[in-house]
Amino acid sequence: MEHYSIHLTINGKKYTFFVTEEDTLLDVIREKAGLTGTKQGCGCGQCGACTVIMNQKAVNSCCILALQADGSEVETIEGLDSPSGLHPIQEAYIEKGAIQCGFCTPGMIMSTKALLDQNPQPSRPEIREALSGNICRCTGYTKIEEAVQAAAAKLKEVSHES
Amino acid sequence: MYKRPKTMEELLQASSLKTETILAGGTDLVPLIKNGVKNCSSLIDITQIPELKKIEKTDKGWFIGTAVTLSSLAENPDIRQAYPALSKAAGKTASPQIRSIGTIGGNILQDRRCMYFNQSAYWRSSLPLCFKTGGSVCHQAPASPVCRAIYYSDTAPALCIYGALAVFYENGCRQTLPVLDFIKHHTAENGTVRYKEILLEGFLLPFQEVPMKSAFEKVSIRNSIDFPVIHFAGTYLPAAKQSCLYAGAVSHYPVRLVKTEEAIASSSFAGLDALTEIAVQEIRSLSQLIKEPGISPKIKRESFKNIRFLFEELFG
Ligand SMILES: Cc1cc2nc3c(=O)[nH]c(=O)nc-3n(C[C@H](O)[C@H](O)[C@H](O)COP(=O)(O)OP(=O)(O)OC[C@H]3O[C@@H](n4cnc5c(N)ncnc54)[C@H](O)[C@@H]3O)c2cc1C
Ligand code: SF4
Ligand code: FES
Ligand code: FES
Numbered sequence: 001m002e003h004y005s006i007h008l009t010i011n012g013k014k015y016t017f018f019v020t021e022e023d024t025l026l027d028v029i030r031e032k033a034g035l036t037g038t039k040q041g042c043g044c045g046q047c048g049a050c051t052v053i054m055n056q057k058a059v060n061s062c063c064i065l066a067l068q069a070d071g072s073e074v075e076t077i078e079g080l081d082s083p084s085g086l087h088p089i090q091e092a093y094i095e096k097g098a099i100q101c102g103f104c105t106p107g108m109i110m111s112t113k114a115l116l117d118q119n120p121q122p123s124r125p126e127i128r129e130a131l132s133g134n135i136c137r138c139t140g141y142t143k144i145e146e147a148v149q150a151a152a153a154k155l156k157e158v159s160h161e162s
Numbered sequence: 163m164y165k166r167p168k169t170m171e172e173l174l175q176a177s178s179l180k181t182e183t184i185l186a187g188g189t190d191l192v193p194l195i196k197n198g199v200k201n202c203s204s205l206i207d208i209t210q211i212p213e214l215k216k217i218e219k220t221d222k223g224w225f226i227g228t229a230v231t232l233s234s235l236a237e238n239p240d241i242r243q244a245y246p247a248l249s250k251a252a253g254k255t256a257s258p259q260i261r262s263i264g265t266i267g268g269n270i271l272q273d274r275r276c277m278y279f280n281q282s283a284y285w286r287s288s289l290p291l292c293f294k295t296g297g298s299v300c301h302q303a304p305a306s307p308v309c310r311a312i313y314y315s316d317t318a319p320a321l322c323i324y325g326a327l328a329v330f331y332e333n334g335c336r337q338t339l340p341v342l343d344f345i346k347h348h349t350a351e352n353g354t355v356r357y358k359e360i361l362l363e364g365f366l367l368p369f370q371e372v373p374m375k376s377a378f379e380k381v382s383i384r385n386s387i388d389f390p391v392i393h394f395a396g397t398y399l400p401a402a403k404q405s406c407l408y409a410g411a412v413s414h415y416p417v418r419l420v421k422t423e424e425a426i427a428s429s430s431f432a433g434l435d436a437l438t439e440i441a442v443q444e445i446r447s448l449s450q451l452i453k454e455p456g457i458s459p460k461i462k463r464e465s466f467k468n469i470r471f472l473f474e475e476l477f478g
Contacts, residue, residue, distance in 0.1 A: 002163060002164075014195070021163070021164050021202040021203070021205060022195070022202060022389065024192070041378075042197065044191060044196065045189055045259070045260055045387075046387055048257065048387075050261060051259055054263075056221025057262040057263070058258055058259050058262060059259050059262050059263050060189075060257075060259045060260065062192075063187055063188060063189050063192045063193060063260075063263075064188060064192070064263065065164075065185070065192060065202070065205075067164045067166075067205075067207070068185070068188060068207060068209070070166075086356040091434050096324070110257070111258070115268075115375075130258055131385065132257055132258065132385075133259040133260065133386065134386055135258075136385070160403035
């Protein structure tokens with residue numbers, strides 16, 4: 001096993017990490033950057049719990065080698081936090097009761113953010129399509145869909161105010 | 163060792179040792195590395211090479227580079243217009259997260275799957291090695307002299323119906339093969355993949371001289387993330403009653419439904435129900451089903467009749 005240095009920008013902050021061929025982006029985010037908001041579920045692309053945004057696209061961080069991510073810009077759930085409080089997407093998930101055990105939530109929220117960043121007013125089929133790589137064992141998805149719609153409305157309001 | 167060449171020249175030089183594994187999106191390879199059935203001791207990442215990421219019109223047809231992601235392929239307006247079944251197949255593969263990074267080349271070269279193979283090293287340690295992991299038995303069919311694992315690529319039947327050619331290097335020589343022959347060529351008899359000898363550059367899709375109808379239909383258990391239970395792709399040229407039909411996820415590679423195509427050409431069927439029955443019988447005779455997680459072979463056989471949805475698209 002060799003060691004390589006990689007450079008990542010995570011939530012706007014620049015990092016250098018030493019990794020091997022075996023380390024995944026998820027390993028780096030959780031174990032090296034200490035950002036444990038991103039979860040590991042299946043570890044093989046089937047659940048979406050590990051979803052982060054890499055170069056503006058939602059990806060499964062468990063299936064990407066850290067070396068593949070070298071030079072990328074990554075956003076994790078911690079990046080949504082701000083001194084003024086929760087992000088409108090997080091507020092919408094709470095208000096709509098779209099969170100039960102919460103294990104899928106960071107991944108769901110990152111898929112939601114990737115969608116709303118590209119498409120601020122998605123239709124119901126577009127929401128379902130964008131979240132189709134995230135599995136929730138608790139909520140039954142209806143509340144999540146409502147939360148994404150509510151988040152879109154909140155973000156529209158924020159953009160009008162600013 | 164990990165290399166990320168930036169040009170085709172660097173790539174050809176780096177891959178000449180034949181000990182390297184090509185890494186594209188890694189969505190097929192990385193889970194297999196984690197399960198201990200592939201190793202990552204020598205990886206060449208091909209995703210930074212501009213020539214391999216382009217979709218362009220050439221004088222021979224449309225060229226799609228091996229490292230084009232499934233999401234870029236599905237969203238490309240030229241491909242959607244010229245090859246709608248391919249565009250739909252790419253958009254129906256796996257999940258948005260996988261399509262964002264998974265490539266068309268990796269999709270075609272993905273390993274065949276089996277419930278005895280796609281398991282952790284710990285799970286597999288309770289059984290002797292099978293053909294696909296270097297042993298001499300098949301747990302699915304102990305009398306079989308070869309691995310029976312199934313090939314699930316969603317884009318494969320769609321490339322086949324348009325007569326796509328795979329452009330690749332083998333032992334440093336650039337060559338082309340029809341996609342189906344390329345898939346067969348790439349899969350060694352015991353089910354392991356000859357991934358160290360082949361470097362895929364992309365696919366060449368001939369122009370459609372006469373506009374044809376084409377369609378793709380996929381059946382899966384949850385309609386998201388899942389591999390296909392079965393999928394179908396087809397083209398139809400009404401004036402000549404000429405069709406090209408493929409079914410996939412039922413054998414080692416996509417199967418061509420020649421008898422059904424002949425029935426269409428000779429109009430020797432009375433309505434879509436009768437045509438569906440001909441196709442179901444043909445898929446039954448060509449399929450080589452094995453035990454799969456979440457679906458019994460009996461239910462899977464029932465799914466064959468969904469080819470009717472393809473016919474409705476093509477003849478509707
Ligand atoms: C949860 C999950 C669901 C999935 N669902 C589907 C599905 O519904 N339908 C489907 O068709 N597939 C599915 N897949 C399989 C597959 O991961 C993706 O379809 C994807 O397209 C693979 O592309 P990749 O770029 O990630 O391949 P990689 O993992 O990078 O590569 C796959 C294989 O091809 C080889 N390879 C890649 N490019 C080249 C090249 N240019 N030259 C030589 N060798 C090369 C690699 O060495 C490796 O052996 C799924 C995978 C997962 C994990
Ligand atoms: S089909 Fe047989 S040889 Fe192939 S992976 Fe499964 S058990 Fe192993
Ligand atoms: S942990 Fe990555 S997809 Fe399940
Ligand atoms: S809230 Fe429990 S898995 Fe989604």
